[in-house]
Amino acid sequence: MVEIDVNSGFCFGVVTAITKAEEELGKSGQLYCLGDIVHNAGEVERLREKGLQTITHEELGELKNVKVLLRAHGEPPQTYATANLNNVTIIDATCPVVLQLQRRIKKAYNDGLEAERAGGTKPLIVIYGKNGHAEVNGLVGQTNGEAVVIQDLDGINSLDLSRDILLYSQTTKSLEGFREVVEEIKRRKTTGKFEYFDTICRQVANRMEKMREFARNHDVVLFVSGAKSSNGKVLFEKCREVNPRTYLISDETQLRPEWTAGVDSIGVCGATSTPLWLMERVAEKVEHR
Ligand code: SF4
Structure with missing residues (x-):
């Protein structure tokens, strides 16, 4: 048997991104996608045959007057700025869950800047996630590159634990790993505030x-x-x-x-x-x- x-299989964020790509390909037969639309070579190939061309960030900088799809992982603000400069039309398939997390982190960062301007201190924004992962890059981008990414418990060693800390998670990390990181920071932290937000996608x-x-x-x-x-x-x-x-x-x-x-x-x-x-x-x- x-x-x-x-x-198993595609989550709704990926399904939506593929549907958007197929809709556009049905109309024009040609579309660029920044990075693989999904981490699966077979599906990338199926869509490539329909006209979806995967490009890198460097290649995006060289394109003009075309349509580019942003996949479910999301992108940092710099990507939107580059597209704007080159008259590239963005088809934004950032997953709503990721988008909400980006906004949350951006707000926390801006609140921190304001607090600093008012003579207070800015908290350290920490993201539990995979360094260099597209979603994580998009999240770090909301903080002008200031957020610190930790991949595991060892990553905690790189944090200045005397500062106030706001911890978020990449949406696809494990709940278990996130809880371990939270407990370890709690254990080691002796001064300053520590707030953590379970932002793992269910x-x-x-x-x-x-x-x-x-x-x-x-x-x-x-x-x-x-x-x-x-x-x-x-x-x-x-x-x-x-x-x-x-x-x-x-x-x-x-x-x-x-x-x-x-x-x-x-x-x-x-x-x-x-x-x-x-x-x-x-x-x-x-x-x-
Ligand atoms: S946040 Fe959840 S639904 Fe959205 S792309 Fe990631 S795993 Fe899929």
């Missing part, structure tokens, strides 16, 4: 437990995810914790017959960036093994 996990956090349940209920789990997806790596590890016979593959060509030989119950699941059609292909190949 092969079962595809109903809780589209991801909630699926973690459901997916672990799914992994537990199958003899073998095939986790389908692109190599670039950080959310994929986190979810894969969570599945492997409860089922050691969990294998990470990016598509059906990486399946190994020995993984599923003589096995009754096989589960196929994936990251928030894994398209359903790819999980279906994997399931089909396994069924016909």
